[in-house]
Amino acid sequence: MKDFYTLSDLRHWQEVTGGESPPIRLAVFGDPVIHSRSPQMHNAGLAGRGIDARYCRLHIREDELEEALGLLPGAGFIGVNLTIPHKVAAMRHIGNIAPAARAIGAINTVIVEADGSLSAQNTDGPGLVRAVQAELGAELGKLRVAVLGAGGGAGRAIAVQCRLEGCPRIVLLNRTLEKAQSVARELGAPAEALPWTPETIGGILHEVDLVINATSMGMKPGEPSVVPAEALRPGLLVYDTIYTENHTPLVAAALKAGARAANGLSMLLYQGARSFEIWFGGEAPVEAMRRGLTAAHQA
Ligand code: NAP
Secondary structure (H helix, E strand, O other), X not given: OOOOEEHHHHHXXXXXXXXXXXXXXXXXXXXXXXXXXXXXXXXXXXXXXXOOOEEEEEEOOHHHHHHHHHHOOOOOOOEEEEOOOOOOHHHHHOOEEOHHHHHHXXXXXXXXXXXXXXXXXXXXXXXXXXXXXXXXXXXXXHOEEEEEOOOOHHHHHHHHHHHHHOOOEEEEEOOOHHHHHHHHHHHOOOEEEEOOOHHHHHHHOOOOOEEEEOOOOOOOOXXXXXXXXXXXXXXXXXXXXXXXXXXXXXXXXXXXXXOEEEEOHHHHHHHHHHHHHHHHOOOOOHHHHHHHHHHHHHO
């Protein structure tokens, strides 16, 4: 199996991959895609469940998306995941979109149905719910939540999921305030938008149970914690969507302050597990998938 395939490979899928065993019948579409750890995670899950299929990377550019999706049934695919920049654009090309994904305004899991039609769901939100349960021991729907970066793709999905779960308070903060205001208007009460200042961020953390970082702050080495250290306190729950093997600056600062904190590796794992369950039914082999993901991060 190659590190990644292209649209031109997909056009001649049987010719290009016909010799592969198990056959490649799942993929992630992205641009760029080479960094994606989804193949290692899903291939560990497929092997764990003894399923005769493999998962690869497909480098698909924005202007290739419609054709690539259209080729999936003929190429024998079970489904695909979508990553940047396809999560919103793909909605135009798929007839049957789950209501929760429509509310989020983005999809990340495509299913090739038995009749060759495509349907889609979004597993990022459900992945977060399971991650908060597994890592922080809490039920998302019972928590007052502050979402930092609520105007970005991940932040919006998280904000909508908080609303779907029934969170009693949802505070949306975003560097560009208008984006948080627009999400807040869409969600209605109990969502509200606040301006992005150290004072508001610091103040609001005393009024919520959980703070979620959905900004990209903390991804690059040396970047500071997105939350001022003095705002962190024992008892606060902190979830940083940035995925890393080590502590992110926010997680490190939160643990130092006595808060309970986790990074986004578990959200990545559980969104993948949910996609797996949509494609194959039953429970995903989460431990095998976790080992695959962790090994990929260490490689
Ligand atoms: P995106 O759509 O580009 O959004 C980026 C967000 O970060 C926006 O809200 C942006 O604010 C904010 N931001 C960027 N630089 C900032 C700064 N210096 N100060 C304050 N805010 C800043 O990206 P995305 O796809 O939502 O990804 C956001 C994060 O979520 C990334 O770290 C990604 O790794 C993570 N993520 C994790 C998972 C998972 O499974 N764990 C899944 C998806 C995403 P403006 O609107 O003002 O630009």
